[in-house]
Amino acid sequence: MGSCAGRGKKMVSDYETKGNAYFTKNEFYLALKSFKAALELTENIKSSEKNNLWLYSKIARCYCSLGSPKEAALYYKRIKNLEVEVEEDSVSDLIQLVYIYNSIGSCRIMMGNYIESLEVFEKSGKTLANISNIIPDKEIELRNELGLGLQRLGKYSESLEVHLKVLNLIGKSQDEKKRKSIALCNIASCLFRMEKYTEALEYYKKSLESREADENISKVDLGTSYNNIGALYLKMDKLQEAIEMLNLADELWENSLPLKHPNFSKIFNNLGVYNFKQGNLTEAIKYFEKSRVLIEEIFPDDHPKIAFIYCNLAICAKKEGKMQEALTYYTKSKKIGEDKLKGHPDMASIYNNYASYLYSSGKIKEAKEMLNNSANVRKITFGYNSPTISTNIIICVNSLE
Structure with a gap:
């Protein structure tokens, strides 16, 4: 019996490793398949739900990345149910609690419940501040989620502080290059929303340079950089530079994302703004309507x-x-x-x-x-x-x- 359980745990670990590798490469369908296989095994060997926390979150994130927030919400609900089981008497439990708070907050934002999510992210920040001796990779992951949540809630100064902290931790990370490009992009996004456009552009360009130099960079991440810079150029009324970036983003995403992915609502909206600023009202309305239809479907x-x-x-x-x-x-x-x-x-x-x-x-x-x-x-x-x-x-x- 023990031998069977041991083999089962080894298979779970193997599926998780595969899933993580696929997710890193933005191969979300394959990642989802691997994580679900791991979850099925844990259920067969009667692992506790508390031990499945990470798998629930990874499956939810796959669904988010595939443009299926309603399916993601089902797994986030399972995470929410685990909140009462965490004892808060060890570093491991506190890390789990932060992970739960971040996941609940992200789910509420995803479903449009911004006001309800703020309290959860505030709990996450306070709990994270009380954790010592946390390994850098895990701290980076948790702080990144916290920073993104605060940014989406309009807490730009607090979010910027978190992302700058992440950037300082990057040198201790096992995946330094990719994490640094993400941190630079997140810092730029905060500065953009704080209306510090010149500084934001500087950080966006640093992030883009890092991604363009990475042979293993995904089309999704590269498209995100182009879209972000395009949106910033629109704010700065640099329309020619904006449309060049937006077209690059659109092309990359069309070749790498499902047609109903939420990212396309962003590009449609930005193309609508571009056409509006060019005086092409008919085209602008067409793109805004495409964005509206997609958002309402998802x-x-x-x-x-x-x-x-x-x-x-x-x-x-x-x-x-x-x-x-x-x-x-x-x-x-x-x-x-x-x-x-x-x-x-x-x-x-x-x-x-x-x-x-x-x-x-x-x-x-x-x-x-x-x-x-x-x-x-x-x-x-x-x-x-x-x-x-x-x-x-x-x-x-x-x-x-």
Whole structure:
């Protein structure tokens, strides 16, 4: 009996090793198959659910990477059920607890429950701070997940601090080159959202250089770098540079990801913004609609991602003079945003664009209220208001006099 159990554990380990190798190469179908085979074996040898924590998380991440968040959520639910079993009386248990918190938080973000996930990531950060003598590779993994969670929740300064810590740990990692490119990319993303565009571009380029020099880099990761830089160039109004990067990302992802992967919603949205800035409204709307359809197929109907697409469609409708259609989109965008993104810095943009519509419709008082909402969100996040918003508030005040 012991010999059979020993062989079973060895086979589980072998499948996990294969799965990790496939996942590193972004071969997610093969990784998922390996991890599921490992899980089936653990269930056959009656391993405790607590010991399956890592497999649940890996299977969930495979489903996320394959663009199947609902399937991923089923495994994250199993992880959530393990929270009460962790005793917190050893480093191993504390690491498991951080892993559970990160997984629960990531799942809630994935399903659009941003507000609920914040408390979980705060628990993760506090628990991680109390762990000593943790091996560098495991600390990097845990801090990376924490940093990504905080970034998605709009806690950019806190996220940046975590990712800078990760970068300092990289030299002790067994997979230094790939981890460094990821850390540089994550730092750049924080700086981008903090509106430090020049610094963000510098870090994005360092990450891209590292990935382009890596013979084993996946098309998915390389496409991510191109898409991120393309989005940044759009913000900087460097449209020619932007479209070159976005086309490279689109080509790489088309050859490496399932057609309904969430990444395509990002590229469609960015191509929509590019065409809008070029004055090609018909093309812009086409891409925004493609993004909307894909998001609605994959995520819940009230996911925050939908709010931003509605906002972009509203801007296009307003530009075309379709004010009633614009109002419909703005109303949907604002409702989802206030339900799911309360206090998130992205709400500043939604409020600001809605204010523009209200002002154009002659609703000056309501426009001023929206601008004040936008200013308040920005002050909480950045500590200061946008000069443009301040100017627009003054214009509204003068119009009311």
